Amino acid sequence: MAQAHELDPHAIGQRLSAARKARGITQEEAAEFLGVSRPTLSATERGTRLPVPEEIVRLARYYGRSVHEIVGRREGTVELQPHLRAAVPPSRSDLGEIDSAIAEFQRLVDDYRELEHIEGAQLVVEYPSEVHVPRRADLRQFAEDVSERERRRLAVGDQPILELRRALEDCAGLRTFVVGLPSDIAGMYAYVADLGYCIIVNRKHPAERQRWTLAHEYGHFLSERHKPGVDYLCERARKPSGESFCDAFAANFLMPRRPIRQRFYDVARSTGDFKVADLCKLSADYLVSVQAMTLRLEELALVERGTWSTLREKGFKPERLKKELELQVPETGPEAEYPERYKYLAVAAFCKAKITEGQLAGFLRCDRVSAREIVRECVNRPETTSSGGREIIELPFERSLLSESPS
Amino acid sequence: MTDVVLDTCCLINLCAVGDLRTWLPQKALKWYLPRAVADEAIFLKATSEDTTVQKSPVDLSLYQDAGVLIPCDVAVGSETDLFVRLAVDMDDGEAMALAIAETRGWSLASDDRKAMKVARRRGVQVLTTAEVIRDWSADTHVPHEGIVTALTRIERLARFIPAPDYPLYEWWCEILGGHPN
Numbered sequence: 087m088a089q090a091h092e093l094d095p096h097a098i099g100q101r102l103s104a105a106r107k108a109r110g111i112t113q114e115e116a117a118e119f120l121g122v123s124r125p126t127l128s129a130t131e132r133g134t135r136l137p138v139p140e141e142i143v144r145l146a147r148y149y150g151r152s153v154h155e156i157v158g159r160r161e162g163t164v165e166l167q168p169h170l171r172a173a174v175p176p177s178r179s180d181l182g183e184i185d186s187a188i189a190e191f192q193r194l195v196d197d198y199r200e201l202e203h204i205e206g207a208q209l210v211v212e213y214p215s216e217v218h219v220p221r222r223a224d225l226r227q228f229a230e231d232v233s234e235r236e237r238r239r240l241a242v243g244d245q246p247i248l249e250l251r252r253a254l255e256d257c258a259g260l261r262t263f264v265v266g267l268p269s270d271i272a273g274m275y276a277y278v279a280d281l282g283y284c285i286i287v288n289r290k291h292p293a294e295r296q297r298w299t300l301a302h303e304y305g306h307f308l309s310e311r312h313k314p315g316v317d318y319l320c321e322r323a324r325k326p327s328g329e330s331f332c333d334a335f336a337a338n339f340l341m342p343r344r345p346i347r348q349r350f351y352d353v354a355r356s357t358g359d360f361k362v363a364d365l366c367k368l369s370a371d372y373l374v375s376v377q378a379m380t381l382r383l384e385e386l387a388l389v390e391r392g393t394w395s396t397l398r399e400k401g402f403k404p405e406r407l408k409k410e411l412e413l414q415v416p417e418t419g420p421e422a423e424y425p426e427r428y429k430y431l432a433v434a435a436f437c438k439a440k441i442t443e444g445q446l447a448g449f450l451r452c453d454r455v456s457a458r459e460i461v462r463e464c465v466n467r468p469e470t471t472s473s474g475g476r477e478i479i480e481l482p483f484e485r486s487l488l489s490e491s492p493s
Numbered sequence: 494m495t496d497v498v499l500d501t502c503c504l505i506n507l508c509a510v511g512d513l514r515t516w517l518p519q520k521a522l523k524w525y526l527p528r529a530v531a532d533e534a535i536f537l538k539a540t541s542e543d544t545t546v547q548k549s550p551v552d553l554s555l556y557q558d559a560g561v562l563i564p565c566d567v568a569v570g571s572e573t574d575l576f577v578r579l580a581v582d583m584d585d586g587e588a589m590a591l592a593i594a595e596t597r598g599w600s601l602a603s604d605d606r607k608a609m610k611v612a613r614r615r616g617v618q619v620l621t622t623a624e625v626i627r628d629w630s631a632d633t634h635v636p637h638e639g640i641v642t643a644l645t646r647i648e649r650l651a652r653f654i655p656a657p658d659y660p661l662y663e664w665w666c667e668i669l670g671g672h673p674n
Binding site for chain 2 (some may be wrong): 092093139140142143152153155157158159373437439440441442443444445446453454455456458459462484
């Protein structure tokens with residue numbers, strides 16, 4: 087248990103300050119509530135004065151936070167808010183919603199670092215060196231070369247990347263989160279010391295769009311990983327070369343030239359045509375939107391430029407056609423708020439009695455009973471018995487397979 | 494009469510057994526509900542025959558109004574100091590329940606492995622859901638089917654399955670006729 091002198095005044099001050107701001111409370115109001123002067127509260131927030139326990143409890147309640155959130159043992163972390171906020175136009179009317187999303191991004195990043203710290207399980211990843219987008223070279227060709235290199239490096243071959251999020255997490259070492267953002271924001275990205283490259287994707291968007299955003303943000307990781315940023319859905323008349331590179335990278339990474347051309351030729355050869363139904367099937371196979379696939383086919387000169395515009399003008403409804411063709415896009419979009427590894431770290435820490443059930447529920451962003459279900463799903467595995475039946479094996483997560491005999 | 498302070502983990506399990514007003518007072522204990530536990534929204538989950546899961550909130554005010562659960566908060570001074578220090582490594586519900594139990598010499602009702610471990614290390618007596626159910630059934634001569642129903646409801650509605658190192662794990666398994674569900 088922590089001793090009073092072990093409470094970190096800087097961390098506590100920083101969290102109190104963030105909690106107060108998130109609640110829209112001024113320093114004057116908080117000082118008056120607490121019955122101290124504003125300079126005293128200011129000193130507390132700067133970390134030059136350690137608040138007494140009663141003050142911590144009262145302020146936590148006033149700000150709608152738990153005491154654990156304020157005093158919990160956590161490593162100092164990079165503040166994302168100022169960097170990401172700088173990438174958002176100040177004229178937007180939904181800055182409050184954006185700030186909330188950034189705050190949740192920050193909490194997820196902090197929680198991930200905390201879980202790695204508790205479990206002593208830092209992800210060891212060797213990132214590829216950054217690519218420098220050449221000014222005069224053909225941007226599309228360059229993006230294609232980089233995407234081919236990355237597909238080789240991640241060993242995903244020519245096939246559609248069914249588990250894109252998992253590939254980026256497990257093989258590339260990225261941390262991906264899914265958070266509700268204003269609808270016109272696709273995602274955000276930032277490099278966090280001791281954790282690595284972190285991405286958030288908009289929860290409100292369909293799985294296909296989320297995959298595109300992930301691939302696009304991966305392009306940022308490869309080309310400018312130390313620069314945090316925000317990506318929007320809206321088409322800008324003239325995109326900066328960095329954004330154009332990321333778009334071209336995403337297109338090549340998700341829909342590589344050679345296999346797409348091959349699939350197109352195979353259909354055209356066998357049927358003598360390439361119909362809208364074939365387009366829908368191809369987009370479903372590659373887990374991208376019909377729009378993204380049509381534009382890719384246009385880019386590869388397989389269909390005429392303007393095909394997508396024409397289809398839209400004629401009232402083409404891709405979702406309706408996909409339904410008629412019974413083309414189900416597999417549920418492979420990044421739906422969970424946090425990565426699989428994050429979930430397993432939390433469950434393992436709980437099974438080893440390193441965290442309480444309340445902490446587990448906090449890490450997993452759910453109520454306690456739902457957290458219990460998640461634990462069961464992780465530790466109980468279905469196996470086939472020798473007679474062909476099915477049995478559930480409960481795995482003792484806390485048990486070491488290296489330091490003790492399995493017998 | 495022994496004073497017992499509840500943490501959230503145990504409270505959920507006890508609520509799953511049924512309306513606390515109908516059975517908890519039969520046990521000669523005084524049950525205290527810390528503010529941090531009362532502040533936490535708790536739910537039970539029922540699965541219907543068509544496998545639809547329904548999340549139902551537990552209204553603790555009914556139990557407080559009936560005097561079954563007595564609200565309590567950390568007192569200014571050493572109790573708050575201990576609560577804050579425990580909250581560095583535990584969430585508020587477990588930390589406050591333990592701080593109150595330790596400073597007032599009460600028992601802690603908990604099923605949380607970390608909270609039980611810390612409490613025992615600090616010399617706090619721990620009471621688990623299994624012990625509460627076993628003693629209640631013995632005191633009030635609850636038939637075997639009644640105990641089965643209680644444990645089954647805990648497993649189904651609170652999704653609580655005891656781990657092999659849980660106190661009275663063997664008893665729990667025996668009542669339910671083998672391995673927990």
